[in-house]
Amino acid sequence: MNRIDLKEKLEQESVKSTSFSLEAKNFDPDEALCLRQEGSGWVVYYSERGLQTGKQNFKSESEACFYILRELLADPTSRKGWTSGFNV
Template sequence: MKVSQLTERLNEMGVAREVYSINSVEYPNEAYSIFWNGSEWQVYYSERGKKRGIKKFLDESKACEHFLKQISRM
């Protein structure tokens, strides 16, 4: 899966837009995020402007899988 497909998949899952962020440079409050920093994918939970539980991936598909797994646990 590619990041470009995530929004469609999240909509299919019925996930509210407020609980996730895709490639945003801002840190959303209390949301799961996936972000390409130029050299790696980062998947994390953003809380009070801080990244929590950061996982790093070189493979976009693996980052997307991890992101979806985190979202589905909500």
Template sequence: MTQKGLFKRLQDEGIPEASYSHEGGLPNERLCVEWKNNLWYVYYSERGIRTSEKDFLIEEIACQYFYQEIIRMVK
């Protein structure tokens, strides 16, 4: 699944948009995915700090990991 497909799936499943970000940065209390320096990063942003950060070479693997994490967080 690509990033586009990931966020469509999250919308379709009713996952609150306030719980994630696909723009990276440091939004408060959100799971984030970001493309930077030829890597995909998935991390939790809280109070301006990235925690539990993982990096991936392949978009589909990063998106699958993101999906599993966001589902675990909200359910």
């Protein structure tokens, strides 16, 4: 699996595009799972308020993509239409 395949799968699963970032940019989006190439490997981390937390290193793009897919599908808050259930 590569980033193109992952993006298609996440769209099929109704994952919000704001929940992840698969492209290297000059900045990381807020509250998103990010994928970046570092040297000969890949890194996945959660970006929030300019901080990178929970960094995971992978040898291949495919391993990193499958990790992101599992993480986002396991998180109901990443889905389009998700509501907290609290009345405001």
